[in-house]
Amino acid sequence: MLTCDQRSRVINTLHSLSMLNFSSVLTHTSQSEFFVMSAIENIERMNCKNYSGIANIAESLHVSSPAISRTITSLENRGYAERYIDKENRRSTGVRLTESGKKIYEQERTSINEFVERVTQRMGEDKINSLISLSDELLDNITKELG
Numbered sequence: 203m204l205t206c207d208q209r210s211r212v213i214n215t216l217h218s219l220s221m222l223n224f225s226s227v228l229t230h231t232s233q234s235e236f237f238v239m240s241a242i243e244n245i246e247r248m249n250c251k252n253y254s255g256i257a258n259i260a261e262s263l264h265v266s267s268p269a270i271s272r273t274i275t276s277l278e279n280r281g282y283a284e285r286y287i288d289k290e291n292r293r294s295t296g297v298r299l300t301e302s303g304k305k306i307y308e309q310e311r312t313s314i315n316e317f318v319e320r321v322t323q324r325m326g327e328d329k330i331n332s333l334i335s336l337s338d339e340l341l342d343n344i345t346k347e348l349g
Contacts, residue, residue, distance in 0.1 A: 227317045230306045231282075236314070237263055238273045239282065239307040242299055254297050282306055 204212070225233045241262045245254040256274065260267040274297055277283035282303030288294040299307060322330045 224314060224317070227313050228310050229313065231310055232276075234269075234273050235277055235282075236307075236310050238270060238277065239299060239303065240311070242283065242297055243304075243307060246298065255294055256297065259297065277303065 223233055224236070228236055231239065238259060241259045242254045245258050245262060256267050256270050259274075260270045263270070274283055274285065277299075278285065281300055283297055283299055286296050286298065288296050325333070
């Protein structure tokens with residue numbers, strides 16, 4: 203059984219992690235724009251075609267479709283993404299990054315990767331591997347408990 207102090211530390215740590223904002227590392231996009239761009243790229247790569255629907259993006263990020271739609275609108279306004287009608291299913295709207303969006307995403311991804319590398323070097327590979335393993339286990343148990 204955890205002590206009161208341990209419970210508080212778990213709650214505070216989870217809250218602090220959820221509040222992390224990588225926007226200071228990003229120079230051209232907000233954190234939410236970066237994660238949507240990343241989801242678009244990942245979904246396209248997994249499907250081996252240029253199609254990423256809003257629902258697929260929302261599901262992969264565990265965010266509501268309206269929030270994703272607003273972020274995509276922001277990306278469209280900046281010339282980083284575009285919506286299009288799926289030729290195979292005219293009722294489906296896809297989203298893809300423009301060439302400009304792909305370049306910006308790669309720059310932002312490099313910045314994030316360099317940041318993560320600096321942070322993880324301070325901790326060491328063994329601690330990072332333990333952190334990843336324990337985080338996965340914790341997330342799995344939280345997900346089961348929330349049901």
